[in-house]
Amino acid sequence: MKNWAFVSDFDGTISQKDFYRLVIEKYYKEGDKKYEDWQGGHIKDIDFLSEVFRNIHQPEEMISQDVLSLPLDPSFVPLVQKVQQAGGDFFILSAGTDYYIHKILNHLEIENVKVFSNEGYFEENNVKMKIDPNAWHYSERYGIDKSLVIKKLKEQYQTVYFAGDSEPDSHPAVFADVTFAKDSLQTILTSKHVPFEAINNFDDIIAYLKNNEVI
Numbered sequence: 025m026k027n028w029a030f031v032s033d034f035d036g037t038i039s040q041k042d043f044y045r046l047v048i049e050k051y052y053k054e055g056d057k058k059y060e061d062w063q064g065g066h067i068k069d070i071d072f073l074s075e076v077f078r079n080i081h082q083p084e085e086m087i088s089q090d091v092l093s094l095p096l097d098p099s100f101v102p103l104v105q106k107v108q109q110a111g112g113d114f115f116i117l118s119a120g121t122d123y124y125i126h127k128i129l130n131h132l133e134i135e136n137v138k139v140f141s142n143e144g145y146f147e148e149n150n151v152k153m154k155i156d157p158n159a160w161h162y163s164e165r166y167g168i169d170k171s172l173v174i175k176k177l178k179e180q181y182q183t184v185y186f187a188g189d190s191e192p193d194s195h196p197a198v199f200a201d202v203t204f205a206k207d208s209l210q211t212i213l214t215s216k217h218v219p220f221e222a223i224n225n226f227d228d229i230i231a232y233l234k235n236n237e238v239i
Contacts, residue, residue: 028238029181030107031174031200033188034118034125034141036207040095043124044076050090052079069119069192070142070155070167077121077144077151084146091124092131099226104134106230110239113181115140117173119166119192123151142167170196187229194218204229 035042048055055076062072080087107114116125116139123144129137140161143154155167161176163169174196177184186193186200189207197203197218205213205220213220223229233239 026113026181027111028183028185029113029115029177030103030185031115031117031177031187031196033170033190033193034116035120036189037187037193038097038100038116039128040097043091043094043120044073046090046094047076047080051081052076055079068165070153070163070165073120073142073167074153077153080150082149084149087146087151088127091127094124094128096128097226099230101132101134103226103230104137106233106239108136110233112238113138115177117141117168117170117186117196119163119168119170120144121151121153140168140170140173166192171199174199185233187223187226204232 032038048059058067058072058075061067062069104114114137116137118125118139118141120141121144122139122141123146125139125141144151145154153167156162161169161172170192174184174186178199183201185202185204186196187204188197189209191208191212193209194212194216197205197209197213197220203213203218203220204223206223210220210222221232
């Protein structure tokens, strides 16, 4: 069994803005109504994202520019480096799509970071999502079941750290050894009596790992 792994959500955790929000603001004004329906529980997460991403209607070069314009936590790259230098493995776990995550990792020249997410691809000036109901981590609501991924990693690592920011992250947080929570995830986990370390950014995570002699 390996020593430890660090797993991070992407949208709102690594990125400071969700990619779907950027798309709605720039290209899909009707998305605000879809957002309300989603928040009201009338649309599944994966159906909401699929609807938004297939209403971009832009060439891939423009989509790539939009992806790379997403503001990231300034300490994302330093955190990856410190985790890997200390012998940990870094994973990204997202209920969005790996399409834009891989673009950002490639742009930043980040290596040896495995991404667990919904498969995405460019087609007809949009981003399409390929959901496999036979995948071992399939979720009808999210496309990917983050809890199953964390439980799988816990079979391979002695300690699994997890960072997230919103409702989908509340489910894997139950199974991680230590959860770093920001924004609405703090309130959700408090209401569920799930322990967590409150953070504002990745600098707080780096400080915690240093104080606990992990890195």
